[in-house]
């Protein structure tokens with residue numbers, strides 16, 4: 476297993492449940508320390524994809540309602556979802572929104588209908604009456620129209636701690652951090668992965684390899700040509716305040732989010748948070764350099780200033796740290812293009828190239844489904860040996 480973010484960790488746990496031994500390799504000093512830690516943890520019900528296809532909204536909703544059960548299953552015990560989740564997001568309609576409130580209400584209605592059509596399955600442990608209230612109210616701070624939704628974010632820091640505890644309970648999983656995978660070759664009935672760590676270069680032999688390396692997925696896989704992908708570096712800020720903030724997504728376009736997690740506030744103002752954008756098979760050196768800038772005072776302050784201007788954050792807000800990560804999607808253009816393929820995220824699926832499994836999960840939300848599908852495929856390969 477290559478890459479130990481949410482996708483790799485859950486896939487390893489799902490393999491272990493099926494009795495498969497796993498060597499989980501990550502280049503960082505600890506697991507779940509990249510995009511999976513830097514993100515806001517929203518378990519998308521499809522609402523943010525109002526500019527996308529109905530298929531995108533439907534697939535997000537389906538992945539979201541499976542998120543809780545599949546994580547519980549992977550961890551081998553139920554998560555206390557209400558304890559680690561935020562309040563429902565307000566969807567505040569920006570003056571420059573690419574969709575008017577009535578247009579949004581139409582899309583939201585079809586998401587509500589879809590949820591009811593699925594039989595109102597539990598979402599993060601709760602059966603909802605609907606996904607979103609279709610009648611917007613006025614947000615007091617900004618005077619803008621706001622839809623109340625039941626969409627929530629889970630705290631990725633707490634979820635990570637639970638995942639690491641679950642991994643430590645699994646004797647089938649061997650973790651090798653500070654170890655970089657450089658090449659993978661399929662050799663008939665097995666695969667050979669070359670890795671480089673503190674002790675130098677070595678080879679891992681396995682029945683199959685599951686490649687969960689996110690921004691470098693597919694690189695070094697013999698005979699596989701990784702496609703060009705939309706790779707962005709996005710920053711965010713973890714902050715604290717004595718006054719709890721509204722949990723909100725600013726729609727519809729390249730704006731931002733304000734998330735009141737239990738122990739901190741997560742803030743992001745997109746135009747200032749976008750540090751790099753490229754259309755390449757894997758993140759370039761320039762993209763990695765840009766990521767280092769996410770923690771800089773300039774990037775933190777630019778986001779805080781923009782959000783303060785709209786009066787969404789209180790005066791006493793203090794940054795704890797700047798964070799950031801890669802966001803991988805499809806197509807060359809960014810979300811300010813109404814035709815960008817980033818508005819369509821129905822692309823989660825699992826590919827197979829010889830003995831290498833490539834789970835394509837474009838969101839935190841879709842990782843549990845992709846992990847479960849990848850582990851099932853690995854199980855078939857191991858069983859058929």
Ligand SMILES: Cc1cc2nc3c(=O)[nH]c(=O)nc-3n(C[C@H](O)[C@H](O)[C@H](O)COP(=O)(O)OP(=O)(O)OC[C@H]3O[C@@H](n4cnc5c(N)ncnc54)[C@H](O)[C@@H]3O)c2cc1C
Pocket residue numbers: 477478479480481482483500501502503506507508509510511512513514515516517518519654655656657687688689690691709710711799800801802836837838839840841842
């Ligand atoms: C700022 C931000 C906000 C986001 N908000 C949301 C959100 O609210 N909701 C949502 O659904 N999604 C969100 N996303 C997207 C989400 O974070 C990602 O879809 C998800 O975390 C990807 O998980 P992953 O495990 O595939 O990748 P990662 O967490 O990046 O894990 C990949 C791992 O692979 C390792 N790796 C890479 N190359 C190698 C190598 N050669 N050898 C060994 N190891 C390697 C890395 O060290 C890393 O640990 C956001 C992303 C960002 C950056």
